[in-house]
Amino acid sequence: MCSFHHHRYIEPSASSISVRRQNGTELIFWSVDETCDLCKGEPAPWCEKFCAYGALRVMP
Numbered sequence: 606m607c608s609f610h611h612h613r614y615i616e617p618s619a620s621s622i623s624v625r626r627q628n629g630t631e632l633i634f635w636s637v638d639e640t641c642d643l644c645k646g647e648p649a650p651w652c653e654k655f656c657a658y659g660a661l662r663v664m665p
């Protein structure tokens with residue numbers, strides 16, 4: 606959904622946020638790069654709104 610906010614298409618490599626799981630472990634790494642605009646113009650940050658597990662919370 607992050608890439609959809611920016612470009613109106615779904616493409617993980619075009620997202621500001623990335624999440625990856627380390628193979629063989631339960632470790633998950635995520636990062637947000639400088640292109641994140643906190644979903645300017647949207648009613649709410651989409652990475653938080655559409656996370657199926659409620660794992661993200663964007664702090665103002």
Ligand code: SF4
Pocket residue numbers: 606607608610620621622637640641642643644650651652653663
């Ligand atoms: S708030 Fe989340 S969905 Fe919105 S631009 Fe930033 S990382 Fe992407």
